[in-house]
Amino acid sequence: MDFRIIARDASCHARRGRLRTAHGTFDTPVFMPVGTQASVKSLSPDELEDLGAHIILGNTYHLLLRPGAERVARLGGLHRFMHWNRSILTDSGGFQVFSLARINRIEEDGVVFQSHIDGARHAITPETSMECQMQLGSDIAMCFDECTAYPVTYEYARESMLRTVRWAARSKEAHTLPEQSLFGIVQGGVFCDLRRDCLERLVETGFDGYALGSLSVGESKEEMLSVLEAVAPGLPAASPRYVMGVGTPEDLVEGVRCGVDMFDCVMPTRNARNGMLFTVRGGIQIKNSRYADDDRPIEEGCSCYTCRRFSRAYLRHLFLARELLAYRLNTLHNLHYYLGLMAAMREAIEANAFDRWRRSFYLDRENREPAEE
Amino acid sequence: MDFRIIARDASCHARRGRLRTAHGTFDTPVFMPVGTQASVKSLSPDELEDLGAHIILGNTYHLLLRPGAERVARLGGLHRFMHWNRSILTDSGGFQVFSLARINRIEEDGVVFQSHIDGARHAITPETSMECQMQLGSDIAMCFDECTAYPVTYEYARESMLRTVRWAARSKEAHTLPEQSLFGIVQGGVFCDLRRDCLERLVETGFDGYALGSLSVGESKEEMLSVLEAVAPGLPAASPRYVMGVGTPEDLVEGVRCGVDMFDCVMPTRNARNGMLFTVRGGIQIKNSRYADDDRPIEEGCSCYTCRRFSRAYLRHLFLARELLAYRLNTLHNLHYYLGLMAAMREAIEANAFDRWRRSFYLDRENREPAEE
Numbered sequence: 001m002d003f004r005i006i007a008r009d010a011s012c013h014a015r016r017g018r019l020r021t022a023h024g025t026f027d028t029p030v031f032m033p034v035g036t037q038a039s040v041k042s043l044s045p046d047e048l049e050d051l052g053a054h055i056i057l058g059n060t061y062h063l064l065l066r067p068g069a070e071r072v073a074r075l076g077g078l079h080r081f082m083h084w085n086r087s088i089l090t091d092s093g094g095f096q097v098f099s100l101a102r103i104n105r106i107e108e109d110g111v112v113f114q115s116h117i118d119g120a121r122h123a124i125t126p127e128t129s130m131e132c133q134m135q136l137g138s139d140i141a142m143c144f145d146e147c148t149a150y151p152v153t154y155e156y157a158r159e160s161m162l163r164t165v166r167w168a169a170r171s172k173e174a175h176t177l178p179e180q181s182l183f184g185i186v187q188g189g190v191f192c193d194l195r196r197d198c199l200e201r202l203v204e205t206g207f208d209g210y211a212l213g214s215l216s217v218g219e220s221k222e223e224m225l226s227v228l229e230a231v232a233p234g235l236p237a238a239s240p241r242y243v244m245g246v247g248t249p250e251d252l253v254e255g256v257r258c259g260v261d262m263f264d265c266v267m268p269t270r271n272a273r274n275g276m277l278f279t280v281r282g283g284i285q286i287k288n289s290r291y292a293d294d295d296r297p298i299e300e301g302c303s304c305y306t307c308r309r310f311s312r313a314y315l316r317h318l319f320l321a322r323e324l325l326a327y328r329l330n331t332l333h334n335l336h337y338y339l340g341l342m343a344a345m346r347e348a349i350e351a352n353a354f355d356r357w358r359r360s361f362y363l364d365r366e367n368r369e370p371a372e373e
Numbered sequence: 374m375d376f377r378i379i380a381r382d383a384s385c386h387a388r389r390g391r392l393r394t395a396h397g398t399f400d401t402p403v404f405m406p407v408g409t410q411a412s413v414k415s416l417s418p419d420e421l422e423d424l425g426a427h428i429i430l431g432n433t434y435h436l437l438l439r440p441g442a443e444r445v446a447r448l449g450g451l452h453r454f455m456h457w458n459r460s461i462l463t464d465s466g467g468f469q470v471f472s473l474a475r476i477n478r479i480e481e482d483g484v485v486f487q488s489h490i491d492g493a494r495h496a497i498t499p500e501t502s503m504e505c506q507m508q509l510g511s512d513i514a515m516c517f518d519e520c521t522a523y524p525v526t527y528e529y530a531r532e533s534m535l536r537t538v539r540w541a542a543r544s545k546e547a548h549t550l551p552e553q554s555l556f557g558i559v560q561g562g563v564f565c566d567l568r569r570d571c572l573e574r575l576v577e578t579g580f581d582g583y584a585l586g587s588l589s590v591g592e593s594k595e596e597m598l599s600v601l602e603a604v605a606p607g608l609p610a611a612s613p614r615y616v617m618g619v620g621t622p623e624d625l626v627e628g629v630r631c632g633v634d635m636f637d638c639v640m641p642t643r644n645a646r647n648g649m650l651f652t653v654r655g656g657i658q659i660k661n662s663r664y665a666d667d668d669r670p671i672e673e674g675c676s677c678y679t680c681r682r683f684s685r686a687y688l689r690h691l692f693l694a695r696e697l698l699a700y701r702l703n704t705l706h707n708l709h710y711y712l713g714l715m716a717a718m719r720e721a722i723e724a725n726a727f728d729r730w731r732r733s734f735y736l737d738r739e740n741r742e743p744a745e746e
Contacts, residue, residue: 324415
């Protein structure tokens with residue numbers, strides 16, 4: 001992996017970088033569409049490429065349960081399995097174990113849990129997480145961590161953070177695939193001193209990149225922002241910085257302002273499947289009856305596949321009729337919006353005009369569609 | 374509309390034609406993918422074009438309930454609404470009224486029924502069916518008919534057929550859109566003399582094309598084939614001949630042998646969504662565990678989008694994980710198979726070699742995949 005900063009914005013911590021993995025080079029700040037089960041829901045790999053996606057996320061938890069990481073390895077690895085030749089980041093399985101599975105025990109060794117699919121008992125440890133991610137053959141692997149819930153006591157957050165640090169060291173020890181990078185995950189809940197303590201310990205071990213985990217897990221926007229502001233700018237400047245599972249367009253803008261380089265979130269894809277579509281003026285609900293005869297595209301001037309062909313009236317019809325095409329067309333638009341937002345921020349940073357750009361971003365959003373207020 | 378026969382096969386009634394509508398010219402025999410609710414389920418219009426589809430079917434019953442034919446008319450007609458610029462045939466609504474809705478009354482005037490969506494009461498008559506189809510703006514409209522159930526008595530089949538004939542005359546009377554063709558529908562159940570009687574009466578009224586309705590509604594393969602053989606070759610030779618809602622690959626081959634020019638059926642698209650995939654050797658169930666590690670495409674040598682990219686193992690995974698992409702990739706393959714089958718038959722007819730081709734078609738199918746027998 002090679003990471004270079006090619007521009008900085010003088011008004012804030014925002015930075016414009018370029019990251020090279022075993023499967024290509026892409027510009028940061030970057031948004032990674034989520035391809036949970038070896039598929040970014042409803043899209044083909046070609047469509048992702050056409051959208052300008054350069055790196056997607058795969059979920060180790062889902063893939064180890066189905067179809068199994070060993071099977072993916074036998075079939076040539078995740079890239080070949082899903083016919084995606086650009087970069088892939090896999091998470092460690094930690095987040096889904098804590099959010100989807102039924103946890104039986106958290107032990108020093110790892111976590112024993114029951115599958116959300118069939119209730120079968122599985123164990124995941126730093127070593128097995130690394131093994132799975134190496135079998136999947138992603139370009140960037142994540143350390144196995146404990147996703148700290150919200151709210152928790154300071155004492156629990158500290159205990160959990162220290163376990164994550166020990167698991168990170170074991171993850172690094174077990175990780176033996178040279179062409180795969182390994183990122184550490186900073187935990188500590190909403191307690192900024194714990195976050196800083198965690199970071200210091202992780203840096204001592206040394207990773208290719210650093211992520212903030214357990215954000216957007218129930219804490220308020222203010223709490224999340226204060227962690228971002230207190231911790232993100234202090235992540236090692238020469239390495240990629242990644243905020244996991246975040247977030248809204250506003251969250252991405254604030255993350256970039258704080259110097260974050262990488263984001264992933266199900267929001268654009270999941271909201272698409274629920275009929276919520278992003279525009280520069282905010283979200284619209286396509287099922288709203290005011291769009292029944294609306295011949296305009298989702299967003300005037302939008303160059304996405306969907307907006308160049310289909311009206312709000314047609315998209316509303318497809319959505320209400322539960323036509324499969326609805327989910328794809330909505331997803332194409334929302335990812336186009338998210339990836340376009342990142343491109344606009346990269347451009348603003350290069351022009352050293354991020355602050356002005358950010359003000360105009362918020363100004364656009366004050367002018368919402370009347371029915372969507 | 375313009376229809377020309379450009380080749381005939383000497384061994385049977387098979388014929389190779391070319392049909393021109395207001396939206397383009399295509400070769401027959403032709404298969405029309407079904408786009409029930411203004412969408413061929415899971416596919417974009419571009420994908421349909423890439424598959425080589427030249428005409429699709431829209432269901433008047435579904436479209437009049439949702440989004441409403443008047444609304445489609447206000448939005449510029451069905452072609453513009455769904456962004457499909459090639460030909461469209463709409464059915465009359467008759468079949469779905471009889472198969473999906475709760476019928477309240479069949480009267481001389483038409484049918485009173487309750488919507489399968491919300492139970493709302495609607496009436497459909499020859500006149501309203503024509504009005505809807507003219508509002509949709511399809512290239513080919515169908516007369517409003519009574520889909521005769523199976524089994525029924527000879528007496529009921531005759532009564533129903535005579536009503537269909539009267540409704541056909543009223544349909545023609547109400548049909549005033551010159552660029553839209555109108556086809557008559559031959560009814561009469563499995564009673565060949567009733568079918569011939571019906572045809573004679575319809576020809577007296579005069580239509581742009583003639584269809585056989587109420588086939589594949591529960592009768593045996595033998596009964597269907599005997600109606601096909603007795604009636605299809607007698608449909609007016611200079612007009613397109615259409616067998617509605619049929620069928621399996623074998624049904625298409627036998628239909629073509631009997632001189633049929635047009636087919637539609639949900640089988641390739643619906644089976645795709647159920648994981649049943651067509652190959653020259655017969656169907657396979659992609660969820661079968663023997664495909665779990667199968668790195669081969671659905672069909673070796675198949676040039677479809679899916680087979681050029683994805684393995685059976687990946688398709689099985691997507692299907693079991695209920696990933697939306699599964700339905701699309703399966704649909705692309707199955708429609709490629711159906712449209713390829715029609716292309717092969719057209720070529721065989723042009724070469725005056727349909728009979729030899731047909732024998733090799735059946736020979737291939739004797740050599741099924743072991744697990745699928």
